[in-house]
Amino acid sequence: MHDYSQDLNALLSLKGLISLLTLSVLEIVLGIDNIIFISITADRLPKIHQQKARRIGLALALIVRCILLFSIGWIASLKDPLFHLGIYGVSGRGLILFLGGLFLLYKTWMEINEKVEGEDHEITSKKGSATFKSVVFQIVLIDIVFSFDSILTAVGLSGNILIMITAVIIAMILMMLFSGVVAEFINRNPGIKTIALSFLLVIGGILIAEAVADAYNFTVTHDHHVEINKNYAYVALGFALMVELFNMREKRIKREKDFDPDKVSEEKQD
Secondary structure, three states: OOOHHHHHHHHOOHHHHHHHHHHHHHHHHHOHHHHHHHHHHHOOOOHHHHHHHHHHHHHHHHHHHHHHHOOHHHHHHOOOEEEEEOOEEEEHHHHHHHHHHHHHHHHHHHHHHHHHHOHHHHHHHOOOOOOHHHHHHHHHHHHHHHHHHHHHHHHHHOOOHHHHHHHHHHHHHHHHHHHHHHHHHHHHOHHHHHHHHHHHHHHHHHHHHHHHHHHHHOOOOHHHOOOOOOHHHHHHHHHHHHHHHHHHHHHHHHHHHHOOHHHHHHHHHO
């Protein structure tokens, strides 16, 4: 039987607290794509139900993550092939990543199509097009897919169950607190929403690429394994956001100049 008192003593030590802080920060960073998806998905509900859907979805997702953390042995078994397609092995992890990537691509592409059709169409037809339960289900479903990265990272950094669960709880609480702010910011700025949707398309593609790489890795030795690095996607997202923020600032300054009373009076005098 696992000795949780030993885990508690390790958590309360200086090394344990540093591990907790490091892991919490990583969980938050790895949850960026999750927050973006939740923000866009919950926007399909009427305004009064959006915050409730985000909180219930994240609370259920937290329970699922804790269960997965207590099932480290089962998670590890998902790396083994369930069946083979020729020489390529298909593991449980690869299957989940592949299906999750397809789901993310489909949902994001549908959102982009609605956005391309125009804001007027979006306002009249989009709100209320999704049920509360379906939105919560989608939040939990995509969080399970995204959980694999965070759980594998947590296991790699710390074998202490209490540290891992505490870090996940801290990250989830912060996501609950700030998901509304992120959602408002994304939905208030069309340019930011376009970038967010494009980012989700890239993440969906990366999930599928990870599944394909996972199948390929069964055909080669460990030294020749192919690993997909998502850091490039985060860097691209950061750069695109920086450019869009510069554009937003430039537009705001131009609007202020256009409505400057002193400037208007000077033009009239001329």
